Amino acid sequence: MANQVTPGVVANTLVRYILTQAGLAAGGLTAKGSNNQWQTTLAAFGNKCAYTGADLTGAPIEKEHAIAMNRAGGGLHVYGNVIPATPKANAEKSGLRYDAFLRSKGEKFSSIAHLTDKDREDAIGRIEEFMRNARPDGMLDPHPELLAFYKAQYEKAKELCATAAQELEVLLQKLNVADVPNPDETDDAMPDLPSTEQFELEERNTDNLPEAYRKIQECGSEMKVGAYARAVFEQLFADGRIAAFLPNLTYREDSFYAFRLSFPALITQRHLDPLRYYATPYKHDGTDYYLCSQWFERNRDDLDSWLMETVFGHSA
Known part of the structure; x- marks a missing residue:
């Protein structure tokens, strides 16, 4: 990464x-x-x-x-x-x-x-x-004031990138442009x-995550982003942490804000849009949830930020 x-x-x-x-x-x-x-x-x-x-x-x-x-x-x-x-x-x-x-x-x-x-x-x-x-x-x-300054500048830079990415997404949609990859003393x-x-x-690891998630992140750079997303969500469903976020992740607007995805991160009826969702569902309280398959490298860092700052509340 x-x-x-x-x-x-x-x-x-x-x-x-x-x-x-x-x-x-x-x-x-x-x-x-x-x-x-x-x-x-x-x-x-x-x-x-x-x-x-x-x-x-x-x-x-x-x-x-x-x-x-x-x-x-x-x-x-x-x-x-x-x-x-x-x-x-x-x-x-x-x-x-x-x-x-x-x-x-x-x-x-x-x-x-x-x-x-x-x-x-x-x-x-x-x-x-x-x-x-x-x-x-x-x-x-x-x-302490210097540490606060470093953190603030980090967040400003990420916010600037996120704002620019959102404006770009809108412009690409307006222009009907297809998804493109991110660019001796x-x-x-x-x-x-x-x-x-x-x-x-x-x-690395300035944000503390539970061991299971740290292991996924350590292997993440060797995975394609879609496989990485599946590994993250599989763990979230396995330990039940996904429950608090399901209401948001099934909406396109919230999914775009969190990950810059063009579709909801999760849906419950894959047959309505099978081309954009993985076939293997995750289960929670008897309901099948299907993960969006439209992940690009530009979404990887957003997924990491959401995991560390939203799910676990660590923003070092």
């Missing part, structure tokens, strides 16, 4: 720009010349992964943000917040804070499974000591900037 031009991707791009600007304003991170803060950081951790303790000599090293660089964490790419990690630990940490990650257990966190509880708390202590020494001014703690003081891949990694 990271490469798809969706409202969420556009909004995340704006947040990435804002966080990068905030990091530069806060001093950034230098990685070249005599003022080499990255080498100082590596030395502070003994050239070892800040989380796993693995020796990084001659091994791939990720520049990991202790406080995640996303709209929920508000972490910046600055000296003190950027620490060394193995690629595996970096991937497993994703958008978690350093302390939450180090206290996490289970199959999803195999890179730190070997650590004892004392090892985990010691690692947290080392990271926090490094952060205090690097930035005694307290700049590493995101200010030498300065010693040059700041080190966060990679797009790192930001996108930390932006």
Whole structure:
């Protein structure tokens, strides 16, 4: 999904720009010349992964943000917040804070499974000591007003995309147009900037969903959007959460507002429009509901937003 031009991707791009600007304003991170803060950081951790303790000599090293660089964490790419990690630990940490990650257990966190509880708390202590020494001014703690600002800009960008998409839909219908698919530094003081891949990694899972839905989302990027929608709705019917939304999802206007679908998301009589609905029904209270089959990639992010913000009320 990271490469798809969706409202969420556009909004995340704006947040990435804002966080990068905030990091530069806060001093950034230098990685070249005599003022080499990255080498100082590596030395502070003994050239070892800040989380796993693995020796990084001659091994791939990720520049990991202790406080995640996303709209929920508000972490910046600055000296003190950027620490060394193995690629595996970096991937497993994703958008978690350093302390939450180090206290996490289970199959999803195999890179730190070997650590004892004392090892985990010691690692947290080392990271926090490094952060205090690097930035005694307290700049590493995101200010509540800044976090509110990041969230507000994210929502504005998504709203702008949604408004433009709705206006486009109306125009396409007016014109009777068919559905179409969505469209080296030498300065010693040059700041080190966060990679797009790192930001996108930390932006994942900033909205907490139940495990079943997280698993569906994790596999979602490998599915066609129709299969993804079916998987989401199958789970919603299976656990009964769909009940509260059935009155809205059977209306075209509400379905367009939620997903930008041109037809109701669900109907109870497929024979009236068999070409636009999947044949396998979902059951609720003895009634068969058929899911609209007219999903396009432009609808994927809307489905995710509806799931996280409407169904579960998480808008990180």
